[in-house]
Amino acid sequence: MNTYDLSGRVAVVTGGAQGIGLAVTERLQASGAKVAVWDMQGASSGDAQMVCDIADMASVKAALAATEAALGPVDILVNSAGIAGPNAPIGEYDDAAWAQIIAINLTGTYNTNKAVLAGMQSRDYGRIVNIASIAGKEGNPNACAYSASKAGVIGFTKSAGKENAAHNIAVNCVTPAAARTPIFDQMSEEHIDYMLSKIPRARFLEVEEAASMIAWIVSAENSFTTGAVFDLSGGRATY
Numbered sequence: 001m002n003t004y005d006l007s008g009r010v011a012v013v014t015g016g017a018q019g020i021g022l023a024v025t026e027r028l029q030a031s032g033a034k035v036a037v038w039d040m041q042g043a044s045s046g047d048a049q050m051v052c053d054i055a056d057m058a059s060v061k062a063a064l065a066a067t068e069a070a071l072g073p074v075d076i077l078v079n080s081a082g083i084a085g086p087n088a089p090i091g092e093y094d095d096a097a098w099a100q101i102i103a104i105n106l107t108g109t110y111n112t113n114k115a116v117l118a119g120m121q122s123r124d125y126g127r128i129v130n131i132a133s134i135a136g137k138e139g140n141p142n143a144c145a146y147s148a149s150k151a152g153v154i155g156f157t158k159s160a161g162k163e164n165a166a167h168n169i170a171v172n173c174v175t176p177a178a179a180r181t182p183i184f185d186q187m188s189e190e191h192i193d194y195m196l197s198k199i200p201r202a203r204f205l206e207v208e209e210a211a212s213m214i215a216w217i218v219s220a221e222n223s224f225t226t227g228a229v230f231d232l233s234g235g236r237a238t239y
Contacts, residue, residue, distance in 0.1 A: 005220070007031075007033075010036070011033045011034070012036050013036070013038070014077075014112055015079075015131075016045055016046055016080065017039040019080070019179065021078070021081065026045065027211035029047070036074075038052035038063045050062075054111055060111045076127045076128070079113070081108060085145050090144050105153065113160055120167070124169075130171075134176065135147040136150030138238070157171055172222075172227070172228045173228075174231075176232040199236050
């Protein structure tokens with residue numbers, strides 16, 4: 001396993017209690033970073049744990065203050081928290097579910113990025129990875145809210161990358177295909193089968209594969225690329 005020198009770095013991983021977020025937390029710790037996990041569920045991973053609702057800016061600000069008090073200024077953000085929501089055609093889609101998915105996946109990305117960027121700008125260093133999805137590029141049927149929210153994450157990331165390009169700050173995103181994590185509990189078996197059928201590698205993403213890519217993206221070695229979209233789709237992506 002390749003490791004990158006993250007000694008002395010402080011990282012925040014949202015949604016770090018499980019799934020890709022947990023794998024990223026463990027990988028960043030193995031590379032020497034101190035990691036604060038922000039999660040609604042409460043976490044046993046990381047060097048510090050904060051209960052945080054990323055859809056609520058007040059909760060995000062409180063988690064950031066607690067993180068800085070416990071570990072120091074934040075150098076790295078991996079925004080992994082998100083929900084899939086129900087599967088249904090647009091005409092039957094639940095309005096409350098739409099609002100919740102946009103609030104967590106898209107507004108949560110805005111909230112967490114906004115909270116850490118001021119400090120990164122003042123210190124002229126930062127690395128941010130927002131977890132989008134292949135659904136944000138291609139759109140999955142019967143998942144309009146999730147697809148729209150993740151397309152928004154891609155657009156937001158491109159904007160943030162350009163805004164901060166004059167600083168030593170890299171803001172990038174990754175677009176994973178499905179990984180077999182607890183988020184599958186929110187999906188129908190038909191939808192899971194559909195996603196698998198679209199992956200040329202004919203298997204789901206392993207969370208450790210995502211963590212491996214993300215570990216490099218948040219390292220100092222990633223000194224040029226910003227506002228980019230890194231593919232983790234097993235060959236599904238067409239652009």
